[in-house]
Amino acid sequence: MSRRLAVREIMSSYEYRRYPYRRPVELDGKGERRPVVIVGAGIAGPTLALSLAAHGVPSLILDEDDTVSFGSRSICQAKHSLEVWDRFGISSRIVDKGITWDQGEVYLRDQPIYRFNLAPEPGHKFPAFVNLQQYYVEEFLYERCLEETLIEMRFRNKVTGVVPRNDGVTVEVESPDGRYTLEADWLVACDGVRSQVRRALSLPYPGEVFHDQFLIADIRLKGDLPRERRFWFYPPFHPTNSVLLHRQADDILRADFQLGRDADPEEEKKPENVDRRLRQMFGPGAAWEHEWTSVYTFSCRMMERFVHGRTIFAGDAAHVVSPFGARGGNGAVADADNLAWKLALVLKGEAPAALIGSYCSERRAAACENILQSTRSTDFITPRFPASRIFRDATLALARDFPFARALINSGRLSVPTAHVGSDLDTPDSDADWAGGPAPGRAMVDAPLGAGWLVERLGLGFTLLAFGEAVAPPSGVATVNVGTEGLAPQRYDARPGTAYLIRPDRYVAARWRRFDPAAVEAALGRAMAN
Amino acid sequence: MTEAASGTLRRALNLARPDDVYNAIVDSHxxxxxxxxxxFDAKLILLLANHIGDEAVIREALREATP
Structure with missing residues (x-):
């Protein structure tokens, strides 16, 4: 999400602690070449660093600031992100601190017309979503990064220049004690929508700008707070536009008012005007305190390539979407997860540098999907031409009596793991009799297993899920024997003998009805671009 | 969910009482x-599109109706 109209003031009850700055050793003629330098300590950067550290790869994070995200920003942490962060031990903290939800309700005027459940089946370790302010997520990530000996975080270190080399990148950095340069094998830009690295390399960021303005009012409201996501079209308290309501940790609600194109952002941000809107929404008896107020517009953009030599772009630096659907922060986590194992294999010399090219193709496919979905939501919520509004309103009018019309209501298609079917790394099905289960190019699915969960049983590398028959996979591939009873075989359309090869990022690389060591070996080589 | 079928748009008459149906549509307006x-038209299009349920047919009709 763009912060072009940006934050006016921070009134948060959250205490923004300052993380320590230390004089960079390079200023004293020390320091050595780094395998990976990451720019930006938002969501993507620390997630990537933790994942690299788990693979034994050291990294250095540079951030121009010395604290976490200002404002709650990306609040909906999706199941897939929680599964990634669980490997670093922070998802239980996110679940404990955050608000678990999987229900949503859509209103037309004052009538509920549609209720959805994003987690229709039980038997997953994590819920569809946990709402938690971005500053808490970053705080938890920073804490883990600071514990890691393989990760160095440098706050108040700003990238001022990037010089690409054939075998690496020279990074020019400005610190409070002066300027210095770093040599890196790989530079990963996780520095957000206005990426300094992207600008330093003069790379374009093509896309589409949306002109509707939205007001976020994060408030601490006293009383019973709803747990589900609520979305209103034409509510009585804001009759010309839409309103979205989300609950966050610390008894904070986010009310997100669509203001239209012509609103005056300076007027809208005035506390008395925000209070007037909130009063209409919550009624005369309600009492609240302000946490954070922001007026924003957004754009959907995507770089033509995410990999430029030894410089790689991830998260909002590489692609940015509208906020409808929670695809920004969760897309950044998925980028980091896709990239980490590939970088680790390449740096260890176990895979060719061509493997990094698959990061671009796979994550560009994901970004295209995210932009398509979020643009469709945006067009439904803020119709851009007269006929578009007429069909939107016709859909809303039909929704109460016709279930099909409820399915067309698009107030945000919420983030699920994107597929990259047809990726060069994946081995297409050779057996014709699959009737379900995640196909190659799709994310694995969780299921109960023993006293725990399938997602907990996978390690850092490739894993063979074996259903019912003991197998001997190639060296370097772990095996999880799943058995043939319970939910897991159902979710994988498994029969005795079925085997799935799962990539380190928990995507399906290949699957077979019968285990064949040669086929597994071939699929493994393909998945590592060997 | 209905599978995306791949029929083709009917070109021949498919109504037993074509004049009655035609006038019912016009008179409704x-x-x-x-x-x-x-x-009204937007609701009607959505209702009929869902009833047809065949994306290929709907897309062909969209092309044929485009001025």
Whole structure:
């Protein structure tokens, strides 16, 4: 999400602690070449660093600031992100601190017309979503990064220049004690929508700008707070536009008012005007305190390539979407997860540098999907031409009596793991009799297993899920024997003998009805671009 | 969810009483303002599109109807 109209003031009850700055050793003629330098300590950067550290790869994070995200920003942490962060031990903290939800309700005027459940089946370790302010997520990530000996975080270190080399990148950095340069094998830009690295390399960021303005009012409201996501079209308290309501940790609600194109952002941000809107929404008896107020517009953009030599772009630096659907922060986590194992294999010399090219193709496919979905939501919520509004309103009018019309209501298609079917790394099905289960190019699915969960049983590398028959996979591939009873075989359309090869990022690389060591070996080589 | 079938748009008459159906559609618009006509048509299109349920047929109709 763009912060072009940006934050006016921070009134948060959250205490923004300052993380320590230390004089960079390079200023004293020390320091050595780094395998990976990451720019930006938002969501993507620390997630990537933790994942690299788990693979034994050291990294250095540079951030121009010395604290976490200002404002709650990306609040909906999706199941897939929680599964990634669980490997670093922070998802239980996110679940404990955050608000678990999987229900949503859509209103037309004052009538509920549609209720959805994003987690229709039980038997997953994590819920569809946990709402938690971005500053808490970053705080938890920073804490883990600071514990890691393989990760160095440098706050108040700003990238001022990037010089690409054939075998690496020279990074020019400005610190409070002066300027210095770093040599890196790989530079990963996780520095957000206005990426300094992207600008330093003069790379374009093509896309589409949306002109509707939205007001976020994060408030601490006293009383019973709803747990589900609520979305209103034409509510009585804001009759010309839409309103979205989300609950966050610390008894904070986010009310997100669509203001239209012509609103005056300076007027809208005035506390008395925000209070007037909130009063209409919550009624005369309600009492609240302000946490954070922001007026924003957004754009959907995507770089033509995410990999430029030894410089790689991830998260909002590489692609940015509208906020409808929670695809920004969760897309950044998925980028980091896709990239980490590939970088680790390449740096260890176990895979060719061509493997990094698959990061671009796979994550560009994901970004295209995210932009398509979020643009469709945006067009439904803020119709851009007269006929578009007429069909939107016709859909809303039909929704109460016709279930099909409820399915067309698009107030945000919420983030699920994107597929990259047809990726060069994946081995297409050779057996014709699959009737379900995640196909190659799709994310694995969780299921109960023993006293725990399938997602907990996978390690850092490739894993063979074996259903019912003991197998001997190639060296370097772990095996999880799943058995043939319970939910897991159902979710994988498994029969005795079925085997799935799962990539380190928990995507399906290949699957077979019968285990064949040669086929597994071939699929493994393909998945590592060997 | 209905599978995306791949039929083709009917070109021959498929109505037993074509004049009655045609006039029923036209007459439904008789007392409506332009604005209400457009809202009515949008609902009708959505209702019929879902009933047809065949994306290929709907897309072909969209192409044929495009001025």
């Amino acid at each position: 008789k007392d409506l303002s332009d604005e209400l006509c457009r809202a």
